[in-house]
Amino acid sequence: MVLWNFLRRHSLPVSPKNIIFITGCDSGLGFNMALLCHSCNMTVISCCHNADSKGAKYLQGLQSSKRMYTLEVDLLKHDTLVEARGFLEKFLKENKDHKLLALVNNAGIMCFGEFEWQTRNLFEQQINVNLLGPMRLTKELLPIIRSHKSRIINVTSHCGLQSLPGIAAYGASKAGLRFWNDALRIELAKFGVKVVNFIPGSFVMSSNIASRQQDHANEMETQFSKEQQHFYGDYFKEYNEYLKIISGPKPLQFVDEHGILNTFKRALLDENPKSIYINEPLRYKIYRILFNICPTYIVDWLTIKFVSMPDYKYIKVLKK
Template sequence: AVFITGCDSGLGYSLALHCCSSSGLTVFAGLLEPESPALNFLRGVAEESGRLHFVPLDVTRGESVNAAVEHVSAKLKELDLHLIGVINNAGVMVFGEYEWLTDGLIEKQLDVNLRGTMRLTRQLMPLIRQHRSRVINVTSHCGLSALPGLSVYCATKAALNSWSDALRMELKKFGVHVVKFVPGKFLVVPELCMRRDLMLSSILYA
């Protein structure tokens, strides 16, 4: 089985479909929005395959993370499954020069892209050690080469890269691999930009 965050749309949605339909894996799909547009189609896949399980998850909230981990842990035991991987995919990007970003928009990116990944991984650590799960952190080329208008996003991904490198060394003794996955460009990235109108309003009227 594999646990994937940020499956409401975009990369996470595609990964959930691929792992379930093409790879034959059982997928625990973390969803932020209980009625996201992706859910209708994913429900069909879940009913047909029996291998797709939805997990309500807001990586910025500790209680949500704890509940998600408890749910996944219970399902693994119930279905006698091996957790082969955790894909930390949830992310948010805000375009705008740093001076114009509100504290809320800065904190949101830090909390989702960096703290959220750390928060979930820490709570999953007993399962990760037990199953020797592969931890896959979705980073970005922005963490390797900074771009104007994306200063905070770049900073979160650069920090995620460094954290992943250190975590890899820490978990090596348990036989756990930590991987940084840098995806290419997307024609559509709704999970990153889905709230751009709301974000723009908060900048303009702060």
């Protein structure tokens, strides 16, 4: 076991000839992963949803190094995936000594709100971007991935291990991504392709993944029936008032290499990678262990405590 752990932690050599293809680089984790790989002297293809975003502009400023290339990729638009594949194929053809080291499926969106509140547009968009998006892009790139024996890193979530109230659709998308990841790992192992599940832990405060929460809340409220407006009343308003702290676009945040990025670096460069890498604060670790060993009624109680969202004031609403 000691020998295996030593071999597992042996790192792959890095050079500018190693290409890392990352989605969701406009801000947050994807932006910082792109910077990390670039600082490690690797070549980065950073895919941004909006080429005019602050993150995209910053990364474009590094293109003079000839190791940072920024593409506009929308996981819901097939033509942008085809264009991304074409860019990578052309780059590899012109740089035959380069190798695609890894595809990092990082892009994702999140919407808070009880499932009854969420519009069909909102929950379908989360499934589309978080689950079907990585599937579509990976499908496009698989011939290249097989040829180069590249690594696939799928960024999932603790919500894929234990779904939480208020983000049911998000949890479903990440759980789906987790199980797709596991099947893909087995399917591609015979080709020398390693597939890794990376769980970054609590990162919502440093990310723009929930920046449109108030827009989402407005969309939900406008589609409430009169009965729902009366039934949920102040609870809906209090719930979304509580979430204002994560709403709105955040400035670019530069994360140091400790913790989350160090865990990502191991997922990327461990010669014999684990199937899953988890970065988490102690609180998350304790809850995760308890979720696995406790009976359901205790897990439900712990989940409510973990989420710490406003309580539904049932009697107050009925009196109105």
